[in-house]
Amino acid sequence: MDAIVALAKRRGFIFQSSEIYGGFNGFFDYGPLGAELKKNIRDCWWNDMVRRRDDIVGIETSIIMHPKVWEASGHVAGFTDPLVDCKVSKQRYRADQLFFAPVFLMENGLEKQIGYASAIESEDVARDLAAAADKMIRRTGRRVPVFTDAAAVAAGNAAIHARLGPIADLASVSSRSDIEEFAKQIPSPATGEPGSLTAPRSFNMMFQTNVGAMTDASSVAYLRPETAQGMFVDFKNVVDTGRVKLPFGIAQIGKSFRNEITPRNFIFRSREFEQMEMEYFISEDADWATAHRQWIEWCKNWLLSIGLPASHLSEYDHPKAKLAFYSKGTTDIMFRYPFGVQELWGIAARGNYDLNQHATASGKPMEYFDEASKKKFVPHVIEPAVGVDRILLAVLCAGYAEEDVKDEKGNVEKRTVLRFSPRIAPVKVAVFPLLKNKEALVARAKELHAKLQRKYAVFYDETGNIGKRYRRQDEIGTPWCVTIDFETIEQDGTFTLRERDSMTQKRITEAELFALLDEQVY
Ligand code: ATP
Secondary structure, eight states, rough: OOOHHHHHHHHHHHEETTTTGGOTTTTTTOOHHHHHHHHHHHHHHHHHIIIOOOEEEEEOOOOOOHHHHHHHTTTHHEEEEEEEBBBBOOOOOEGGGGGEEEEEEETTTTEEEEEEEEOOTTTTTHHHHHHHHHHHHTTTTOOOOOOEHHHHHHHHHHHHHHHHHHHHHHHTTSOOOHHHHHHSSOOTTTOOOOOOOOOOOOEOOEEEESSSOOGGGGGEEEEOSHHHHHHHTTHHHHHHOOOOOOOEEEEEEEEEEEOOOBTTTTTTBBBBBEEEEEEEEOOOOOHHHHHHOOOOHHHHHHHHTTTTOGGEEEEOOGGGGGGTTTTEEEEEEEETTTTTEEEEEEEEETTHHHHHHHHHOOOOOEEEEETHHHHHHHOEEEEEEEEEEHHHHHHHHHHEEEEEEEEESSSSSEEEEEOOOOOTOOSEEEEEEETTTHHHHHHHHHHHHHHTTTSSSSEOOSOOOHHHHHHHHHTOSSSEEEEEHHHHEEEEEHHHHHTTTTTEEEOOOHHHHHHHHHOOOO
């Protein structure tokens, strides 16, 4: 992960936001190559999801919507994470990511609990808890083996949910004062000492702002935490104007904002991010499970089409018990990031909850008249929702490789390569004149470069030897390099095409180059 973050910065893919002021946690900027890469991901999705389908239309709705939208959608009341504060360090933690385990010492053959160890959720949380417990025991001056309650470590999340979970869940477990007392026994991860953690409380993740000149309760509005509500709120407008017929979808790409308590893992969880969401409306008596499965398959195939390896993808079905009451089922497509297997794309079958909520709150009917059955009903929906930034991080992680290769003289050297699919690579082709001081070579290279530039993102480079120029392009994921040499200008006009992954070279004509690009970049 460190190597990927370093490359992202060095080659201008991703910078910390406001870096000159020390950065701003949870916000990122995309540099020249990152902006291209991100745009390509967006364009591929929009082309495949909207333009190349007859049953899906695209819209663009505003980021700040009427505050009643978020009341009706349930976000004002329920878009919360459980938050725990450390009163000493002023750090904040998500209670469901703060793990703890009781620590025991053996004394005269009896187990004696000496306190709790805590750690923040990670792939290695059990190891971190054991290390924290080990530290505790050393402080007692004892040198006997330490053990944490193995069951608690294994159960991890279950333990925290039962004892430090969201307040709403705790009401039946114990009284508020019991919870507060209990939280004081858990060491703060910041200080390593118990006593400073508060009991968990619900924290709404929506960013608030005020619209208009007044800053009072009546002017409060929110930055949208998802783009989906735009599609529900505009459902009637699209039906009335879009000449759409069930089943059909409404898609949107745009920024969303969540005041995440613990933004982390680089751009994986940030506070400002971009979503690509689609609401696929189906009849009330359609087979939702089949439609849901079809969308899961569509999403997986799309990820493969932009170059993510099948070996890194898996599915996670949300347990029925944890689904919202209206939800029929949610499946996440998971991706194996260097920091663990995490959600990339969520595909939810949401019934007709959202449209009904807005119908009730706005007083405007959301029914659809089905010509075929002559029936009026509120359609159900399947929602594939994905983050652009999470896809971008996935393609960076899957594409990154360091290899030993031989240069022209047979010496072994390191090459760093990003194996981006040509569909999303920020630069499609690099054009080199063999020598920069030969006017005819330079002129032909510049001519080809200009011609390619009309359709594709291309890069012209004349500095350094060809091997160095290849390495620079490998590192930013350019699939092909072409070199204009003396054969080009003195003989048949062909040039050398060098392929990034195989590093093989062959001679091709200009027409063949354009045909190759046409086939691979779509
Ligand atoms: P998580 O459980 O990881 O917080 P979520 O289940 O809340 O995600 P959804 O509300 O389903 O996420 O949002 C749909 C998609 O938007 C996610 O699958 C993810 O790709 C993306 N996404 C959500 N939150 C963030 C974030 N803070 N930063 C970047 N992308 C995000």
